[in-house]
Amino acid sequence: MKEVRLLGAWSSVYCHRVIWALKIKGVDYDYSEEDLQNKSNDLSRYNPVYQRIPVLIHNGKSLVESIIILEYIEEVWPHNPLLPADPYERAEARFWIKYLEDKSPTFYSYFRATGEEQEKLATEAKDVLKTLEEKGLREKTFFDGKQIGLTDLCLGWIACWLELMQEAAGVKLLEPDNLSRLHAWSRRFKDVPEIKDNIPDEDKMLAYFKGLRERFTASPAS
Amino acid sequence: MKEVRLLGAWSSVYCHRVIWALKIKGVDYDYSEEDLQNKSNDLSRYNPVYQRIPVLIHNGKSLVESIIILEYIEEVWPHNPLLPADPYERAEARFWIKYLEDKSPTFYSYFRATGEEQEKLATEAKDVLKTLEEKGLREKTFFDGKQIGLTDLCLGWIACWLELMQEAAGVKLLEPDNLSRLHAWSRRFKDVPEIKDNIPDEDKMLAYFKGLRERFTASPAS
Numbered sequence: 001m002k003e004v005r006l007l008g009a010w011s012s013v014y015c016h017r018v019i020w021a022l023k024i025k026g027v028d029y030d031y032s033e034e035d036l037q038n039k040s041n042d043l044s045r046y047n048p049v050y051q052r053i054p055v056l057i058h059n060g061k062s063l064v065e066s067i068i069i070l071e072y073i074e075e076v077w078p079h080n081p082l083l084p085a086d087p088y089e090r091a092e093a094r095f096w097i098k099y100l101e102d103k104s105p106t107f108y109s110y111f112r113a114t115g116e117e118q119e120k121l122a123t124e125a126k127d128v129l130k131t132l133e134e135k136g137l138r139e140k141t142f143f144d145g146k147q148i149g150l151t152d153l154c155l156g157w158i159a160c161w162l163e164l165m166q167e168a169a170g171v172k173l174l175e176p177d178n179l180s181r182l183h184a185w186s187r188r189f190k191d192v193p194e195i196k197d198n199i200p201d202e203d204k205m206l207a208y209f210k211g212l213r214e215r216f217t218a219s220p221a222s
Numbered sequence: 223m224k225e226v227r228l229l230g231a232w233s234s235v236y237c238h239r240v241i242w243a244l245k246i247k248g249v250d251y252d253y254s255e256e257d258l259q260n261k262s263n264d265l266s267r268y269n270p271v272y273q274r275i276p277v278l279i280h281n282g283k284s285l286v287e288s289i290i291i292l293e294y295i296e297e298v299w300p301h302n303p304l305l306p307a308d309p310y311e312r313a314e315a316r317f318w319i320k321y322l323e324d325k326s327p328t329f330y331s332y333f334r335a336t337g338e339e340q341e342k343l344a345t346e347a348k349d350v351l352k353t354l355e356e357k358g359l360r361e362k363t364f365f366d367g368k369q370i371g372l373t374d375l376c377l378g379w380i381a382c383w384l385e386l387m388q389e390a391a392g393v394k395l396l397e398p399d400n401l402s403r404l405h406a407w408s409r410r411f412k413d414v415p416e417i418k419d420n421i422p423d424e425d426k427m428l429a430y431f432k433g434l435r436e437r438f439t440a441s442p443a444s
Contacts, residue, residue, distance in 0.1 A: 049321065049357065061310055068316045075309040087297040088283055094290045099271065135271065 004029035005057040007043060009036055010200055011208055013157040014066040015054040020153050021070050023194040025077040067097060070150050082149045093144055096136045097154040103128045107162070111169050111209075112216040122171045129158070129174060133182040141188065148192055159186035160199045168209035226251035227279040229265060231258055232422055233430055235379040236288040237276040242375050243292050245416040247299040289319060292372050304371045315366055318358045319376040325350045329384070333391050333431075334438040344393045351380070351396060355404040363410065370414055381408035382421045390431035 006022070006029050008015035022029055034043055034053050046055045046062035056063045058076070063069045074082050083090050106128060110121035132155065137143055143151035158174065163186070166172050176183045189195060228244070228251050230237035244251055256265055256275050268277045268284035278285045280298070285291045296304050305312050328350060332343035354377065359365055365373035380396065385408070388394050398405045411417055 049353065058310075063310070063313050063317075065317060065320055068313050068320065071316065072309050072313045075312065087294050088280075088285070090297065091285050091290050091294045094293065095285075095287060098287055098290065131271065 002028055002030045003059050005032065006030070007032050007034050007040075007046065007055040007057070008053050009034050011205065012053060013161055016160070016199065017066050017153045017156065018054045018056060018069050018073070019198050020156065020194055021073045021082060021150075023198055024080050024082065024148075025073060026080070027073070027077055067101070067150075067154065070153065074150065082144070082153065084144065084149070093149060093151045096132065096143060096151050099136070100128070100132065100155055100158075107165075110171075110173075111165055111213065114217055118169070118171055122173060125173050126178070129179055129182055132158075133179055137181055137185055139181075142185065148189065148195075152189060156189060156195065158182070159189040160195070161205070164202065164206045164209050167206060168213045224250055224252045225281050227254065228252070229254050229256050229262075229268065229277040229279070230275050231256050233427065234275060235383055238382070238420065238422075239288050239375045239378065240276045240278060240291050240295070241420050242378065242416055243295045243304060243372075245420055246302050246304065246370075247295060248302070249295070249299055289323070289372075289376065292375065296372065304366070304375070306366065306371070315371060315373045318354065318365060318373050321358070322350070322354065322377055322380075329387075332393070332395075333387055333435065336439055340391070340393055344395060347395050348400070351401050351404055354380075355401055359403055359407055361403075364407065370411065370417075374411055378411060378417065380404070381411040382417070383427070386424065386428045387431050389428060390435045 004022070004027055006015070006018060008019070008031060010033060019031075032040075032042065034040060036053070039051055043051050043053070043055065046057055047053075047064045050064060052064075054064070054066055054069060056069045056072070058072075063072050070082070083093055103125075106121060106124050110118060110125050113121050136151070140146075142148045143155060162174055166174065174183060174186065190199070226244070226249055228237070228240060230241070230253060232255060241253075254262075254264065256262060258275070261273055265273050265275070265277065268279055269275075269286045272286060274286075276286070276288055276291060278291045278294070280294075285294050292304070305315055325347075328343060328346050332340060332347050335343050358373070362368075364370045365377060384396055388396065396405060396408065412421070
């Protein structure tokens with residue numbers, strides 16, 4: 001068995017950040033798909049506090065929480081750096097990562113809501129995306145500069161998941177005309193080989209989101 | 223003016239973590255007390271996204287979010303280290319910091335609640351403290367080992383604030399008999415000179431918490 005194992009789930013945003021970082025670093029690993037409805041003994045053993053994915057196991061020791069795993073990967077395999085060397089720029093990267101983490105409940109709520117409530121949440125979510133574009137991305141190629149870094153990886157679900165989520169939800173957030181720079185970033189991001197080769201199949205994801213959306217919007221009586 | 227400035231508030235847990243780190247590092251700084259009811263231009267200028275404290279300004283550049291500021295301080299002033307050198311131990315420190323951040327709404331809700339709801343939330347909060355004691359602190363002197371580190375600083379509000387909060391709230395959480403190791407850690411933590419000399423006055427804090435508690439529990443009609 002390889003010295004690096006990853007416990008993950010095919011549809012998980014949090015798991016894919018870790019996969020992308022490992023691919024960019026060229027770290028070889030064994031992957032175990034976890035059934036989240038029927039959690040494995042490994043998940044309880046390696047993530048006793050939360051029993052959730054992703055879990056990275058390196059030389060038998062386990063790490064949990066995707067952003068903490070990413071910082072660890074960066075420290076253990078420092079080649080192809082994913083954080084800038086300058087402490088101030090590192091703090092900026094961490095700021096935008098935390099900013100979107102803190103705002104993510106808005107996106108989940110938007111995806112579950114309908115009607116006026118959904119319109120209201122969509123406006124809030126678009127404001128978040130606008131802040132990311134204007135204050136975070138600005139005129140840069142990637143959030144982390146000329147190359148993708150941890151911020152891009154952590155915001156990558158905007159590029160790879162949100163476009164399908166919004167299709168299933170029926171109310172668009174990210175469109176080329178209202179968020180043109182963020183939309184162009186999304187295209188560039190998905191074009192990076194390590195990303196392109198490691199995102200879930202679009203049709204499968206769309207069917208998954210449509211299924212979720214149906215469940216969320218079904219009336220309690222149905 | 224010194225090259226380091228801190229915008230803070232006397233009662234803020236988040237601000238004190240930063241003060242403690244600067245004191246341990248021996249970094250000289252100018253402190254500005256912010257009136258959070260009447261925010262200064264500095265706060266809008268240096269924290270345009272959130273307009274909240276703490277803000278660290280170093281050579282004119284501003285940093286926000288207490289944990290991100292702490293990582294920055296550790297990188298810029300690496301002497302008297304606050305994170306272990308080993309990447310796995312660093313990840314463990316970050317895990318417990320995030321764990322308590324994620325659980326902090328339970329403590330806020332407990333402080334606002336009354337009656338049965340408060341009892342229920344107190345039980346949840348005690349479970350969090352138990353997990354910290356059994357899985358985080360274990361038999362160590364400090365969360366970060368023999369010396370205090372970032373985990374201790376971020377958990378420091380348990381030692382310095384929670385004892386007064388629980389007195390104002392009327393339902394105890396941290397007592398020597400139910401959480402003996404965490405309670406002993408709390409004593410040791412408050413005995414570290416950089417902490418002891420930089421915590422708000424206990425009587426002033428208790429009066430502050432009692433005032434808050436009265437406001438939270440006042441009936442809407444009163």
